[in-house]
Amino acid sequence: MNQVISAYSGIKPGQAWVNGGIEYRDENFITFAEFIKPFFKRLNLGYPKFYKMDPLSKLGFIASELIFKHIDLDLYDKKRVGIVLANSSSSLDSDLVHQESINNRSHYFPSPSVFVYTLPNIMIGEICIRHQLKGENAFLISEKFESSLLFNFVNELFLNNRVDVCLTGWVDLLKEQFEALMMFVEPTGLAITEENSGMLLPFSEETMDDLYKKM
Amino acid sequence: MRPVYIASDNIITSLGASTFANMEALKAGQIGIRMTSDLNLFPSPLPLSLVDSELLEEQFLYILKYYKKNVGLTAYTRLEKLLIISIHDAISQISQNFNDPGTLFVLSTTKGNIDLLEGRYKTQFQHRRIYLWEMAKTVGDFFGFANTPLIISNACISGIMALMTAFRYLRMGMYDQAVVSGGDILSEFVISGFQSFQSISSTPCRPYDIGRDGLSLGEGAGTMVLTTGIEKNSGSLVRIGGAATSNDANHISGPSRTGEELGFAFTDAMKEAALSPGDIGFINAHGTATPFNDEMESKAIGEAGLLESPVNSFKGYWGHTLGAAGLIESVASVHALQDQMLIRSAGFESLGVSEHIRVIAANEKKKMSSCLKSASGFGGCNAAIIFEKDNV
Structure with missing residues (x-):
């Protein structure tokens, strides 16, 4: 085993987890917006750019912040931090908003602030901007969560010596359906600190499947 | 690590449906961007580079017959037709079998079948066809590729990223060959978005020129077949x-x-x-x-x-x-x-x-x-x- 998962987070309607423990719970919401806004406030990040993001980016951003609470990114060369994310519905949630704005020629109001989010990798850009991460990045699509898709891609980044560490995960959102699983992958030697020494998980398809099932 | 060679390829754009046609046009200085009035795309005329629809349908009909597919032209979207024509042209230039598990299929696109969000296609295709994985599966199944398509959607670097990914997987020995294809169509969706950014030029675009004032949008598809079955320095590839x-x-x-x-x-x-x-x-x-x-x-x-x-x-x-x-x-x-x-x-x-x-x-x-x-x-x-x- 060359790499380990040194931190992971998960978000589903009503709940969020970090490293296996419940981080946030709120069952009294109806929409994604009602769920994510108080959650963001609770995190106390002081990052107003969050409010400009589309729902998919908000979900991925918060899932990554939950991890970076436990990882000191200053320990790494930021040109060598990779991000590899995937989902099923791409940016369809924002695509529908943009399409709505052009459906009626007499009420035609396409907006650049919506259109820019009609690409799923914008979420990666938002995470990169927040932490000045400049390494390899990729957005992949599969019908369902596929650990092999992410594992193979990230594994090749390590084998080809293109990253020192890598954030990877699944962030899917369409209307009020959403789920996020985010993992931080490091070489075995780098990762061990006092805080996490007991909870490093082997970076493998089995671990990722297991974390996804437990969400 | 094994060297990864380009075995065959294809380009489809406004300038033609083969690499040869496109290269001849480039060398001759032909410009495929033309002033276009199409109310399905944009309310006012714009310079665009569009694939000729008649040529597209004609080529696709030929391919349906070639593969003995008993379906009509309306069974596939415009983007799927582009990709299928492009892949067919690239793989038919070489004699390998593409239906074994050693063949990786990588597909790059930003917006896939985004035109299906428009009302005019509502009854023609199932709702799930809007998903990139369903579009990629439709194209992959046409040729009987054995593996689930690897789909890259990473904005305007998607195409290079698709080639890079196939290159890495092949040279480490995960697969023997790869069909790497990329495509996007022009739609009201994409044109209105770039127009809202005010980034479209009113004339054919002029990269690096002092007078440049924006981009020109185009559509097309491209395919490269990558292989590891060639020894280094063995030919002119x-x-x-x-x-x-x-x-x-x-x-x-x-x-x-x-x-x-x-x-x-x-x-x-x-x-x-x-x-x-x-x-x-x-x-x-x-x-x-x-x-x-x-x-x-x-x-x-x-x-x-x-x-x-x-x-x-x-x-x-x-x-x-x-x-x-x-x-x-x-x-x-x-x-x-x-x-x-x-x-x-x-x-x-x-x-x-x-x-x-x-x-x-x-x-x-x-x-x-x-x-x-x-x-x-x-x-x-x-x-x-x-x-x-x-x-x-």
């Missing part, structure tokens, strides 16, 4: 030398102010290929002709020590084809390298960027063994890939 991506971490819809990040993608790709700037015969850059993109690229070229390398952009011929651009333009770059030819950067007259890059102003023969292709896109992403020819 071109192989992939190295590739890298990076992120600006600066702005989601504007490029880096310094070009440093694209610059180190260039440097990383050269390092992987064990080449130095003096080895790069030419750079086929992204060159969208927006003021900021081209300026950033000139700085990146300077950062990477590549100011001596000739530079061109193909966007002046067939516009910005988004998720197809990396594929289409890589194919054209590989053929320019094989033909030992620097192709004029269409729309360029006088330099309008701050670094003194050497934009190719006229076609020219040049002895060279490698070239570099790059792209940058929304989300701050950058990509670079190097192609090498063994026997020059």
Whole structure:
């Protein structure tokens, strides 16, 4: 085993987890917006750019912040931090908003602030901007969560010596359906600190499947 | 690690449905961007590069017969037809079997079947066809590819990223060969979006020129078949030398102010290929002709020590084809390298960027063994890939 998962987070309607423990719970919401806004406030990040993001980016951003609470990114060369994310519905949630704005020629109001989010990798850009991460990045699509898709891609980044560490995960959102699983992958030697020494998980398809099932 | 060679390829754009037709058009200086009035695309006339619909339907009908598919033309979307024609052309040039598990299928697109969101297709296709995985599966199943398609949707660097991913998987031995295809169509969705950014020029785009004022949009598809079944230095084929991506971490819809990040993608790709700037015969850059993109690229070229390398952009011929651009333009770059030819950067007259890059102003023969292709896109992403020819 060359790499380990040194931190992971998960978000589903009503709940969020970090490293296996419940981080946030709120069952009294109806929409994604009602769920994510108080959650963001609770995190106390002081990052107003969050409010400009589309729902998919908000979900991925918060899932990554939950991890970076436990990882000191200053320990790494930021040109060598990779991000590899995937989902099923791409940016369809924002695509529908943009399409709505052009459906009626007499009420035609396409907006650049919506259109820019009609690409799923914008979420990666938002995470990169927040932490000045400049390494390899990729957005992949599969019908369902596929650990092999992410594992193979990230594994090749390590084998080809293109990253020192890598954030990877699944962030899917369409209307009020959403789920996020985010993992931080490091070489075995780098990762061990006092805080996490007991909870490093082997970076493998089995671990990722297991974390996804437990969400 | 095994060398990864390009075994065959295809380009479909406004300039033709084969690599040959497109290369002949580029060499002859033909521009595929035309003033277009189509109310399904945009309320007022715009310069666009569109694939001829009649040619597309004609070719697709032929392919349906060739593969003995008992379905009508309406069973596939415009993008699926483009991709299927492109892949058919590339794989039919060589005799390999493509239906075994050793064949990887990689597909790059930004918006897939986005036209299906428009009301006019509502009854023709099932709702799930809007999903990129369903579109990719439809294309893969047409040819009977054994593996689930690997789908890359990473803005305008998708095409290069698809090639880079296949290159990495192949050279480490995960697969023996790969069909790498990319495509995007022009739709009201995409045109209205770029127009809302006020980034579309009212004339065919002019990359790196002092008078450039925005991009031209185009549509198309491109395919490369990559193989590991060839010994190094055994022929005149071109192989992939190295590739890298990076992120600006600066702005989601504007490029880096310094070009440093694209610059180190260039440097990383050269390092992987064990080449130095003096080895790069030419750079086929992204060159969208927006003021900021081209300026950033000139700085990146300077950062990477590549100011001596000739530079061109193909966007002046067939516009910005988004998720197809990396594929289409890589194919054209590989053929320019094989033909030992620097192709004029269409729309360029006088330099309008701050670094003194050497934009190719006229076609020219040049002895060279490698070239570099790059792209940058929304989300701050950058990509670079190097192609090498063994026997020059």
